[in-house]
Amino acid sequence: MSLASPYDALLLLSFGGPEGPDDVVPFLENVTRGRGIPKERLVEVGAHYFQFGGVSPINGQNRALIAALEQDFARHGLDLPIYWGNRNWDPYLADTLARMAEDGVRRAVVFVTSAYSSYSGCRQYREDLAAAVAAGGAATADLELDRVRAYYDHPGFVEPMIRSTVEALGTLDESVRDAAELVFVTHSLPLVLAESSPYVEQHEAIVQLVAEGVERATGIADRPRSLTYCSRSGPPSQPWLEPDIGDHLRERSGGGLPAAVAVPIGFVSDHMEVVYDLDTEAAATAAKLGLPFARAATVGTDPAFVAAIRDLVLERAARARGEQPEPKALSALGVMPDVCRAGCCPNPRAQKPALCGSD
Structure with a gap:
């Protein structure tokens, strides 16, 4: 049995960012869709991206994290392919899920690049997952996705x-x-x-x-x-x-x-x-x-953080198999659940379908 059983893939789910000047306004249109913000205002908001050549560091950092995870997984005998999907820019989540289905993935564990619990850092990503599965129609309808818990205190x-x-x-x-x-x-x-x-x-x-x-x-x-x-x-x-x-x-x-x-x-x-x-x-x-x-530096690809992601994947896999692993958590607030409770971090605009929760 695989160390990560029942999972056959890891999905890294992130925010996304522009990778050139021509991407900035379309990216911001994705971020603010439905809010009625005029294009002229988005050009103003995007000024800080233009200071960096229109490139957000986040996509490059996700590529580096995936490379570090692949090396770590290989060293520890964890045979788990890694996919990457974004909320607001290429590679878009819906496209990634379609590719996963084409590759024969049936059940994947999801790591979100947000360590804390909030609407924008958790539920909105769970809404993204539900919308992307729905967008794939019959091809992705049977794809099972389980999120790892919030890991702020790992x-x-x-x-x-x-x-x-x-x-x-x-x-x-x-x-x-x-x-x-x-x-x-x-x-x-x-x-x-x-x-x-x-x-x-x-x-x-x-x-x-x-x-x-x-x-x-x-x-x-x-x-x-x-x-x-x-x-x-x-x-x-x-x-x-x-x-x-x-x-x-x-x-x-x-x-x-x-x-x-x-x-x-x-x-x-x-x-x-x-x-x-x-x-x-x-x-x-x-x-x-x-x-x-x-x-101070962020955790980035620090080996301890990379190892923590592996630990979170194995912890989630063990619980999916019906085991009771001892979670690593340092705060006194208690370990966050794998499956969000009903009403957790509600959408302030409208209720939408969301995966990895009890509602």
Whole structure:
């Protein structure tokens, strides 16, 4: 029996991003479809993509992750082909599922490149899966897809963040290093979405775990820390999670903060929200303030994170076989379920079919 039985493939499901200047506006049209945003506004919104040649790093990072997973699987005797589908750009999820069906895949385990629970980070992907299966008609109707659980507190996600934070602290001058604040950063959400999910609680739990790990590594107790947000969009009248990292840096610098390390716990790789919102905008804000600033690396293709994905696949496979594996999870919030409960992280606009859940 295969180590991953009953699964015969792994599907990596992600957001997608443009890979050239001509892709930017069509990509943003996909992201904002149904919201009535004029093309002129999308050109303005896409300005930060054009600063990077119209290329989002996320697709390249997913290719690198798949390559690392293939090597890891081969070393550990895990014979499981890996497919990749995106929500908003090529390779589109519907096309990937059609190819999987053509290749004879019958049951696949799904890894989403979002570690936390929220509508946009979980249910919307489950809606994408349902829509893509439906789009394939008879060819994909019998394809079974099982998502791995939310993995925000898996040691293979948390421990690389601890290491990268310690490394970022090490780049600061010794005169400010021990008093530098850990400014944890994640993607902001409308409050209506945050309040209907454990998104904030999960982040707060990981802030605590990473801060404790940094304290053990550096011997510095009671280091200041904060949870901030980036990448807010939408009308100003709509309340979103705050504070924005730029606003936070300005406020704390005015209060005498000697240095800051941005810790991007909300992201699994250095994609656009990281390279623009943190490496470009937040870094420029800190420079203008004269505030020493460093940014910790995301987990990316860290071997511990790659091994964590393998562990999550095998854990999900064991449960699919009716076994009771011991999950690796560090927070006190409890292990998230493989199958989402009814009403979890609801769609604020309309109820839609969603796979991998009880509703």
